[in-house]
Amino acid sequence: MVELQLQVVELEKNNFHILVESTVNNETIYWIIDTGASKSVFDINLDDLYQPIEPDPEEEFKSAGINLGPIDTKLGKVSLKIGSIEINNLSVALINMEHISEIYKKYSDQKIGGLLGGDVLEAYGCCINYREKTISFNPEK
Numbered sequence: 001m002v003e004l005q006l007q008v009v010e011l012e013k014n015n016f017h018i019l020v021e022s023t024v025n026n027e028t029i030y031w032i033i034d035t036g037a038s039k040s041v042f043d044i045n046l047d048d049l050y051q052p053i054e055p056d057p058e059e060e061f062k063s064a065g066i067n068l069g070p071i072d073t074k075l076g077k078v079s080l081k082i083g084s085i086e087i088n089n090l091s092v093a094l095i096n097m098e099h100i101s102e103i104y105k106k107y108s109d110q111k112i113g114g115l116l117g118g119d120v121l122e123a124y125g126c127c128i129n130y131r132e133k134t135i136s137f138n139p140e141k
Helices: 098-107 118-123
Strands: 002-005 007-012 015-024 027-033 041-043 051-053 074-082 085-095 112-116 127-129 134-137
Touching (some): 007 098, 041 098, 085 118, 098 112
Parallel strands (some): 027 112
Antiparallel strands (some): 002 134, 007 015, 015 027, 051 074, 074 085, 127 134
């Protein structure tokens, strides 16, 4: 088990978002922990930090958020390190996250790279402790 500190950002009164620090290509990037996202998402504007991939023609993938219709999505692979956990070639949806980055710039100096979704949280048996502001990764051996 690997336990890491979370960053807590209050964007509005009683509106908290949790972030975890990672390294992608030797650059510090923060991921918003999004337990409601089924798939991890990465900012398409950070094109030097991911590798674009072609989608499987038989598999249609679309992203959508609450209050939004379909979002223009591409696919990519990113390799990252969170603490001592290395996640190589993670398939991510690539979307324009500029609007999210702008919001976070008002409240913190962390560079937001993406949303860490249920695909990673489930695969690594993640457990979030809000009181202690930690996340634990429990990868199967």
